[in-house]
Amino acid sequence: MKFCSQCASAVSIRIPQGDNRERHVCDACGEIHYQNPKIVTGCIPEWQGQILLCRRGIEPRHGLWTIPAGFMENGETIEQAAMRETLEEACARVEIHGLYAVFNIPHVNQVYMIFRAQLSDGEFAPGEESLETELFDEDQIPWSEMAFPVVIQSLRRYFSDRPNNHFPPFVDTVTPIRR
Amino acid sequence: MKFCSQCASAVSIRIPQGDNRERHVCDACGEIHYQNPKIVTGCIPEWQGQILLCRRGIEPRHGLWTIPAGFMENGETIEQAAMRETLEEACARVEIHGLYAVFNIPHVNQVYMIFRAQLSDGEFAPGEESLETELFDEDQIPWSEMAFPVVIQSLRRYFSDRPNNHFPPFVDTVTPIRR
Numbered sequence: 001m002k003f004c005s006q007c008a009s010a011v012s013i014r015i016p017q018g019d020n021r022e023r024h025v026c027d028a029c030g031e032i033h034y035q036n037p038k039i040v041t042g043c044i045p046e047w048q049g050q051i052l053l054c055r056r057g058i059e060p061r062h063g064l065w066t067i068p069a070g071f072m073e074n075g076e077t078i079e080q081a082a083m084r085e086t087l088e089e090a091c092a093r094v095e096i097h098g099l100y101a102v103f104n105i106p107h108v109n110q111v112y113m114i115f116r117a118q119l120s121d122g123e124f125a126p127g128e129e130s131l132e133t134e135l136f137d138e139d140q141i142p143w144s145e146m147a148f149p150v151v152i153q154s155l156r157r158y159f160s161d162r163p164n165n166h167f168p169p170f171v172d173t174v175t176p177i178r179r
Numbered sequence: 180m181k182f183c184s185q186c187a188s189a190v191s192i193r194i195p196q197g198d199n200r201e202r203h204v205c206d207a208c209g210e211i212h213y214q215n216p217k218i219v220t221g222c223i224p225e226w227q228g229q230i231l232l233c234r235r236g237i238e239p240r241h242g243l244w245t246i247p248a249g250f251m252e253n254g255e256t257i258e259q260a261a262m263r264e265t266l267e268e269a270c271a272r273v274e275i276h277g278l279y280a281v282f283n284i285p286h287v288n289q290v291y292m293i294f295r296a297q298l299s300d301g302e303f304a305p306g307e308e309s310l311e312t313e314l315f316d317e318d319q320i321p322w323s324e325m326a327f328p329v330v331i332q333s334l335r336r337y338f339s340d341r342p343n344n345h346f347p348p349f350v351d352t353v354t355p356i357r358r
């Protein structure tokens with residue numbers, strides 16, 4: 001951020017009065033431009049015991065598999081956002097069940113919120129951002145071709161909880177992978 | 180938003196190519212300025228069975244009571260944000276226990292995430308944005324002077340769950356109050 005979105009003057013980074021951390025502040029009109037973490041929400045869509053995954057047609061992780069998920073938009077609930085992402089990426093309608101997984105990813109300023117879900121009618125197809133969509137049994141999940149660690153962790157836990165039909169929500173934090 | 184924060188040119192509201200909703204887009208450099216919901220996080224701080232509340236010294240709802248909570252910042256986990264808000268508003272250190280309440284407030288583009296917590300040492304005092312801080316027994320909670328409906332709902336449920344020592348997390352949606 002270089003310029004004020006209210007008056008087009010230059011912004012500088014400084015601590016506003018009464019605050020305790022650096023913000024982008026307009027040198028002319030004084031507007032403070034806050035930046036906050038974004039919510040990524042999605043679901044684990046189940047149909048007759050199988051899980052619906054999407055193979056990503058966009059970067060990052062083009063060609064790898066994931067669950068339907070994406071940025072929550074203004075005016076939505078998290079459940080509505082998870083349903084919308086599933087419709088956009090997998091052309092599938094879902095009923096959202098409980099909140100299941102919450103992941104802090106502080107190094108990219110994101111919070112993931114993943115719900116359990118059931119396909120409404122078993123129909124699905126690749127959306128614009130997906131190369132393929134497919135239902136997988138637990139022992140067919142392409143673990144080595146998954147796009148995101150949070151999805152691997154959520155699915156492993158889901159399969160571990162499923163025999164008991166008890167899915168206690170959990171919160172975890174992702175730290176950067178050192179390569 | 181009237182001007183591009185990257186190049187200071189005028190922005191217009193239109194649907195970018197490949198998107199399906201209106202965004203602020205720069206007419207000159209093409210930058211898309213997304214706007215997304217913000218996370219408000221806080222906790223229900225308990226000490227020897229009593230709940231620590233803060234009387235608000237700022238607007239909105241100046242003079243009314245609430246739990247410590249505020250906007251999550253970039254670079255934090257939600258737990259860290261809840262601890263920071265408790266330190267700022269009530270000068271109290273807490274140990275964060277489970278995630279308890281999640282509220283969609285889509286008409287103001289917020290998601291509330293409230294944790295259970297225990298005071299670390301029983302110490303507290305009003306922070307800069309609080310007029311008073313006080314520990315309340317369940318039957319002393321000033322229900323008619325509470326600042327926010329989500330706090331009332333969370334506390335009522337908390338007291339309802341507490342006898343069983345079982346606090347299943349829940350997700351709910353707040354709709355605008357019609358006056």
